[in-house]
Amino acid sequence: MTRLFALxxxxxxxxxxxxxxxxxxxxxxxxxxxxxxxxxxxxxxxSFLNDQNEMDGFDVDVARExxxxxxxxxxxxxxxWEVITAGNWGGRWDISVGSMTPTSERAKVLDFPAVYxxxxxxxxxxxxxxxxxxxxxxxxxxxxxxxxxxEAYLKKDLVLxxxxxxxxxxxxxPKKIRSYETDVNAFDDLRLGDGVRLDAVLSALPTIxxxxxxxxxxxxxxxxxxxxxxxxxxxxxxxxFSARLADTIAAMHADGTLTALSVKWYGxxxxxxx
Amino acid sequence: xxxxxxLAERGPLRAVLLFAxxxxxxxxxxxxxxxxxxxxxxxxxxxxxxxxYGRIAVGIVLGALITANLGLVxxxxxxxxxVLIWAELLxxxxxxxxxxxLSYGFxxxxxxxxxxxxxxxxxxxxxxxxxxxxMIALAxxxxxxxxxxxxxxxxxxxxSFFRGTPLLLQVYLIYLGLPQLGLTVDAVPxxxxxxxxxxxxxMAEIFRAGIQGVPRGQTEAALALGLRRxxxxxxxxxxxxxxxxVPPTGSQFIAMLKDSSLVSVMGVWxxxxxxxxxxxxxxxxxxxxxxxxxxxxxxxxxxxxxQARLERHFGRGVQR
Numbered sequence: 080m081t082r083l084f085a086l087x088x089x090x091x092x093x094x095x096x097x098x099x100x101x102x103x104x105x106x107x108x109x110x111x112x113x114x115x116x117x118x119x120x121x122x123x124x125x126s127f128l129n130d131q132n133e134m135d136g137f138d139v140d141v142a143r144e145x146x147x148x149x150x151x152x153x154x155x156x157x158x159x160w161e162v163i164t165a166g167n168w169g170g171r172w173d174i175s176v177g178s179m180t181p182t183s184e185r186a187k188v189l190d191f192p193a194v195y196x197x198x199x200x201x202x203x204x205x206x207x208x209x210x211x212x213x214x215x216x217x218x219x220x221x222x223x224x225x226x227x228x229x230e231a232y233l234k235k236d237l238v239l240x241x242x243x244x245x246x247x248x249x250x251x252x253p254k255k256i257r258s259y260e261t262d263v264n265a266f267d268d269l270r271l272g273d274g275v276r277l278d279a280v281l282s283a284l285p286t287i288x289x290x291x292x293x294x295x296x297x298x299x300x301x302x303x304x305x306x307x308x309x310x311x312x313x314x315x316x317x318x319x320f321s322a323r324l325a326d327t328i329a330a331m332h333a334d335g336t337l338t339a340l341s342v343k344w345y346g347x348x349x350x351x352x353x
Numbered sequence: 354x355x356x357x358x359x360l361a362e363r364g365p366l367r368a369v370l371l372f373a374x375x376x377x378x379x380x381x382x383x384x385x386x387x388x389x390x391x392x393x394x395x396x397x398x399x400x401x402x403x404x405x406y407g408r409i410a411v412g413i414v415l416g417a418l419i420t421a422n423l424g425l426v427x428x429x430x431x432x433x434x435x436v437l438i439w440a441e442l443l444x445x446x447x448x449x450x451x452x453x454x455l456s457y458g459f460x461x462x463x464x465x466x467x468x469x470x471x472x473x474x475x476x477x478x479x480x481x482x483x484x485x486x487x488m489i490a491l492a493x494x495x496x497x498x499x500x501x502x503x504x505x506x507x508x509x510x511x512x513s514f515f516r517g518t519p520l521l522l523q524v525y526l527i528y529l530g531l532p533q534l535g536l537t538v539d540a541v542p543x544x545x546x547x548x549x550x551x552x553x554x555x556m557a558e559i560f561r562a563g564i565q566g567v568p569r570g571q572t573e574a575a576l577a578l579g580l581r582r583x584x585x586x587x588x589x590x591x592x593x594x595x596x597x598x599v600p601p602t603g604s605q606f607i608a609m610l611k612d613s614s615l616v617s618v619m620g621v622w623x624x625x626x627x628x629x630x631x632x633x634x635x636x637x638x639x640x641x642x643x644x645x646x647x648x649x650x651x652x653x654x655x656x657x658x659x660q661a662r663l664e665r666h667f668g669r670g671v672q673r
Contacts (some may be wrong), residue, residue, distance in 0.1 A: 093391075117620075120630040127634040132466045135634075157630075158540070160621035162529065170533030171539075263633065293636040 098151030104173050104313065105320040114146040115153050115172040120157045121261060124289050124344050125178045137344035141195060142176035145311070148327050164189075169313045172212060174324070175312040180228050181241045191310040192321040193328035194241055195337055197352040199284040199303030200229055203252070203266070205273035206296040218254040219278035225258035228307055229281045239308065245352045247305035253279075266290045269297055283307075285345050306352040339344040368420055375414030380408045387413060388448075455640050463631050466642065471624035478541060478623060479610045482548035486609070487602075489553030492629030495586075496558035508557070515554035521615050523547045528619050544616030552609050556602060563598035564590060595667040607653045624648060626669050 108114050118126045118134055129135035134155045146153035156172050163175050166188025178198065181191035202221075204210050223230045231237040233256045235249045257277060259265040263286075268276040279300065280287075287299055311324060331337045337350045384390055385407045390400040397403040422441070426434050430537045478544040496508035515523065528543040538546070567590050575585040614625030628645030 120620075120626070121633045128630045129634060130462070132463070132470070132631070156354050156540075157622070158628075159618040162525075162619065165529060167529060167532055169537040171532075171537060263636065263638070267638075268637070270519040290636060295636065 086302040102319040104317040112151050115154045116142045117163045117172040117175050136177045178309040179312050181310045189312045192325040194308040194310045196349045197306040201303045202279050202283045202300040203287045203297045204279045204300045207273040216251045220255045221253040222257045222277040222280045224262045241308045372416045372420040376412040379415040380412030380529035471627040474623040479613045485549035488550040490556035512554045539615045540619035540621045559601045563594035566597045567593045599663045
């Protein structure tokens with residue numbers, strides 16, 4: 080009987096919601112002098128494993144700078160993307176600098192204190208393709224990452240409700256949308272030839288450029304169709320940490336740090352939407 | 354001269370049939386552009402210009418090669434047959450990968466980290482999970498066989514749930530679900546727990562079948578000799594059950610080795626995680642995926658060897 084009671088007590092205690100309380104994440108970062116960030120290891124050039132088998136990329140550099148300004152060391156963990164966006168981090172990591180689009184759906188479990196850059200979304204076609212404008216992709220087969228904003232755009236279901244997002248139009252109605260686990264797999268199908276499996280891929284402009292740089296026989300079609308705001312994310316509930324990060328990112332915008340990093344990784348200033 | 358003779362003894366009809374089948378299939382697939390087609394260029398002229406004649410010629414040569422090869426192999430002793438067939442299949446396999454035109458320099462640069470970090474983590478996670486799963490399985494099997502309704506109920510519920518849900522889902526439940534109860538478990542322990550619980554459930558049924566496979570007379574005889582219950586299980590039943598348990602359990606261990614790749618969703622830098630990520634930055638996934646496949650295979654061969662040894666050990670009683 081006592082044992083049953085104890086078990087019940089443990090369960091009851093455990094069921095108390097574990098949202099971060101005000102200041103608790105900031106306190107943890109400050110007392111341990113480490114900022115733990117979750118990062119996707121399969122998302123070059125934002126974040127990836129480099130030649131030295133260390134995490135590298137634009138997002139990693141931004142996180143390193145944030146950690147420096149908080150007076151902490153950066154530590155990186157690499158859980159799957161869906162584990163990051165699910166929320167309920169339970170203190171496993173403090174922050175995501177992972178090019179995450181702030182959507183109202185995600186805002187239910189995560190806080191988005193500051194947008195740090197915008198990714199242009201572009202269509203890529205095979206080098207042999209005759210298409211010259213985005214409108215020619217109507218009634219074609221388009222590949223895209225499953226569950227991401229690019230898929231939402233193709234399904235005409237894209238909600239970008241962060242401030243400062245430039246307006247956009249749905250310019251293409253594909254015959255078929257093929258969803259992949261990641262964009263990179265879609266490029267692997269596109270490279271097989273024009274129309275073999277795909278006629279086009281909708282993805283981040285930097286990712287397309289990276290693929291071209293690595294010898295994929297593809298090219299960028301037309302102008303970007305929309306600009307996606309990308310924010311740092313943290314677990315819901317710590318307003319002090321949120322405010323501190325908003326200040327830090329604002330300072331990094333103002334003194335040109337973010338622009339410099341953007342030019343380093345993308346060869347262009349993506350820190351403001353055109 | 355020996356080959357046709359050996360085949361003749363075992364049925365010339367079969368040899369002719371095999372030859373005709375292979376030749377027809379090869380001609381139909383049109384293998385003129387293959388290595389073999391190019392090797393035959395002196396006889397059939399440029400492969401692409403040789404037309405139907407070239408297709409049939411290549412088919413006949415391939416059919417003859419395979420038939421003669423099998424005929425030759427069959428006159429060898431058993432052990433030599435096995436070695437030769439392995440060598441031939443392996444050579445074909447390597448030729449298949451070779452045709453992918455992979456960047457071997459890229460693999461060589463990353464191989465050390467892939468093994469020291471990836472393979473070591475995979476083996477370490479699997480081994481711990483194997484030990485825990487075996488203990489859970491034995492306990493669950495005994496509970497399943499016990500006369501206590503409570504033990505039977507708990508064991509069957511456990512086995513039913515963990516066999517009846519996907520391992521990936523269990524990994525998520527433990528990793529994402531437990532923190533909701535205030536218990537934050539790290540990635541590696543979560544993965545080990547999920548693997549142990551899942552495979553413990555499968556192996557519980559194997560253990561139960563093994564224990565039930567030992568004739569009842571053994572227990573009765575031991576009881577008649579005045580041995581205690583615990584002693585009977587430990588000294589009489591389990592050693593005999595092991596002979597039945599080891600082969601299917603070995604398969605479970607190999608399956609677990611590969612399923613340990615599921616812990617990569619929590620960001621553990623094991624073999625599969627590194628295979629996926631190392632090639633990403635330069636868009637060379639196939640290189641690392643094939644390398645990882647080979648490493649998994651080599652490790653599982655190690656498991657197979659251990660299994661063979663255990664089988665020999667526990668099979669002593671029935672060997673002649």
